[in-house]
Amino acid sequence: MRQILLLNGPNLNLLGQRQPEIYGHETLADVVAACTRVAAEAGLSLVAHQSNREYELIDRVHQARGQMSGIVINPGAFTHTSVALLDALNAFEAPVIEVHVSNIHKRESFRHHSYVSLRAEGVIAGCGVQGYELAVQRLARLIG
Numbered sequence: 001m002r003q004i005l006l007l008n009g010p011n012l013n014l015l016g017q018r019q020p021e022i023y024g025h026e027t028l029a030d031v032v033a034a035c036t037r038v039a040a041e042a043g044l045s046l047v048a049h050q051s052n053r054e055y056e057l058i059d060r061v062h063q064a065r066g067q068m069s070g071i072v073i074n075p076g077a078f079t080h081t082s083v084a085l086l087d088a089l090n091a092f093e094a095p096v097i098e099v100h101v102s103n104i105h106k107r108e109s110f111r112h113h114s115y116v117s118l119r120a121e122g123v124i125a126g127c128g129v130q131g132y133e134l135a136v137q138r139l140a141r142l143i144g
């Protein structure tokens with residue numbers, strides 16, 4: 001069975017606890033369960049990983065090379081800062097979908113720019129945690 005990677009960056013381990021007025025009440029475990037179900041419906045298995053460390057996210061992208069059929073990534077604040085994560089994703093050969101729980105374009109101006117968007121096939125922002133499920137559906141469609 002083909003595998004996809006769900007990668008979450010810094011502070012997303014606190015989903016459901018931090019700033020619920022922005023990020024909602026659902027937890028990362030809820031997100032992983034929902035995405036696993038959506039992936040399975042599309043005949044894909046899902047591997048999920050979260051890290052607060054930039055190098056770990058980069059290492060996971062490297063490990064995905066030649067192994068994973070696609071990546072759904074919410075890079076958290078590294079979205080706006082990490083050329084290194086962009087470079088890693090540029091070395092990954094299959095589709096990438098970027099997700100943001102909040103609408104980053106409606107927030108502070110420093111959140112408006114995404115390095116990862118230079119690589120992503122698609123970007124979903126402001127759909128709450130449902131955005132993750134939409135991203136998995138889109139990835140499944142792209143993978144065919």
Ligand SMILES: O=C1C[C@@](O)(C(=O)O)C[C@@H](O)[C@@H]1O
Binds near residue numbers: 076077099102
């Ligand atoms: O940590 C996050 C979460 C986020 O990626 C989102 O999902 O809306 C948006 C980022 O600006 C922020 O740093």
